[in-house]
Amino acid sequence: MLVRSFVLRRESIGVIVQECVSGTIAVVRPEKALVNLFRSFIHKRIVEKEAAEIEINEVQSYLNTLTDNLTYQQKKAEFLEYIQDYVNKAIVYSIPLAAVEDFLLAQCAVLCSQAVAQSAHVEVIDGRDLVVCHQKEHTPVFDWTATCQEIERKCKSKSHLVIAGGYARTPHGEVVGIGKGGANMMAALVASALHAETLEFYVEGEGINGITSMTYDEAAHYCASKKAPFPSAALWPAKQAGIPIMVKSILHPEFAGTKISFASEESDKEVSGIVVDQDLDLVTVYGTGLLGRVGASSAIFTALAKAGVNVRFIAQTSSEYSITFAVNVKDRETVTDVVNNLVVDNPLMPLDDVMVVNREVAIVTVYGSRMKSRPGISGKVFSSLGEAGVSVIASAQGGEELSISVVVENADIDKVQQALAVLMNPER
Numbered sequence: 286m287l288v289r290s291f292v293l294r295r296e297s298i299g300v301i302v303q304e305c306v307s308g309t310i311a312v313v314r315p316e317k318a319l320v321n322l323f324r325s326f327i328h329k330r331i332v333e334k335e336a337a338e339i340e341i342n343e344v345q346s347y348l349n350t351l352t353d354n355l356t357y358q359q360k361k362a363e364f365l366e367y368i369q370d371y372v373n374k375a376i377v378y379s380i381p382l383a384a385v386e387d388f389l390l391a392q393c394a395v396l397c398s399q400a401v402a403q404s405a406h407v408e409v410i411d412g413r414d415l416v417v418c419h420q421k422e423h424t425p426v427f428d429w430t431a432t433c434q435e436i437e438r439k440c441k442s443k444s445h446l447v448i449a450g451g452y453a454r455t456p457h458g459e460v461v462g463i464g465k466g467g468a469n470m471m472a473a474l475v476a477s478a479l480h481a482e483t484l485e486f487y488v489e490g491e492g493i494n495g496i497t498s499m500t501y502d503e504a505a506h507y508c509a510s511k512k513a514p515f516p517s518a519a520l521w522p523a524k525q526a527g528i529p530i531m532v533k534s535i536l537h538p539e540f541a542g543t544k545i546s547f548a549s550e551e552s553d554k555e556v557s558g559i560v561v562d563q564d565l566d567l568v569t570v571y572g573t574g575l576l577g578r579v580g581a582s583s584a585i586f587t588a589l590a591k592a593g594v595n596v597r598f599i600a601q602t603s604s605e606y607s608i609t610f611a612v613n614v615k616d617r618e619t620v621t622d623v624v625n626n627l628v629v630d631n632p633l634m635p636l637d638d639v640m641v642v643n644r645e646v647a648i649v650t651v652y653g654s655r656m657k658s659r660p661g662i663s664g665k666v667f668s669s670l671g672e673a674g675v676s677v678i679a680s681a682q683g684g685e686e687l688s689i690s691v692v693v694e695n696a697d698i699d700k701v702q703q704a705l706a707v708l709m710n711p712e713r
Contacts, residue, residue, distance in 0.1 A: 290472035314468035416453035492543030506652035557653035571607035
């Protein structure tokens with residue numbers, strides 16, 4: 286059995302239909318452009334309390350172009366009528382905006398899956414009926430045992446399906462968005478539960494950065510970047526089940542793409558790749574209030590988690606005088622408020638402690654499965670940066686020895702990439 290994951294775009298529906306052959310389970314999720322159209326409509330109706338005629342017409346125009354299949358067109362007409370009625374009731378009953386968005390976007394995912402399935406003559410299953418998760422502090426947490434049971438019960442006897450991806454249900458029946466790469470995560474869950482032979486992720490590029498082969502661990506480091514084609518979390522169900530992943534081009538499905546497995550077929554390079562993550566704030570909390578204070582780090586990161594802030598990088602010296610972490614620029618104001626309130630309200634951190642925000646920074650990560658236990662890799666990285674005149678603001682290396690991350694000014698990114706590229710191609 287083969288499990289494939291697609292993000293449905295108007296220009297790619299023909300390719301997706303062609304790839305939905307017998308023996309294939311396809312997981313489909315609508316593209317971001319359509320999701321944004323829906324959110325614009327919902328926001329206009331619920332938040333601004335306006336008619337949103339322009340917005341709903343834009344949604345309809347998009348959906349009209351997916352396929353001219355008569356069954357789909359009928360379902361689309363019923364869907365448009367349904368969502369407008371649902372939003373009107375949501376206003377009357379004061380249903381929270383986030384709940385309305387998740388519910389209607391999950392319905393949209395089902396409609397998009399039907400657009401594919403009707404053309405490919407395949408059965409559709411709603412992914413919400415398969416994936417069970419709990420919502421904890423803004424993050425969906427999968428109930429793996431319950432999810433496997435549902436997938437096996439509803440899919441095990443079938444090998445030709447389209448699944449509406451990206452959304453799950455809690456045990457109480459609430460709809461929860463899986464988040465970025467939801468179709469990939471759901472496909473990985475399905476592949477693992479059904480012991481598929483291969484899992485395929487279809488992306489816009491030619492695999493992963495033109496690389497023919499990667500290990501799961503190397504792919505995890507690459508996919509930690511915001512610009513990655515799918516989130517690293519989608520790798521783990523496949524890795525645990527030992528299922529190879531093929532990352533293929535939706536524009537050119539005939540290309541080989543990138544194979545992800547336990548062993549890389551690439552040449553024996555010490556460094557496999559470099560990932561650059563921009564638009565980050567580097568936040569440093571420092572002061573005597575942190576010295577020897579048990580629970581200070583926990584207080585900071587627990588408060589950030591409750592505020593829904595994703596921390597991208599952490600570094601702390603053994604002096605315990607400072608804690609440094611990186612967050613997305615969009616979270617700048619939230620982080621400022623959280624840390625300032627913590628300093629004021631938490632006895633672990635007296636008022637003489639301060640927060641410093643260094644804006645315009647980037648994280649550059651050097652990764653590779655062959656870096657482990659090889660003396661001198663760190664020395665080569667920092668020597669290369671020093672020779673290029675790059676000042677390293679902060680750095681960190683995981684104990685697994687598979688990556689080294691450095692924080693630099695955005696203005697130095699080009700110099701960093703040029704300096705570190707030599708490590709990937711030492712013969713040059």
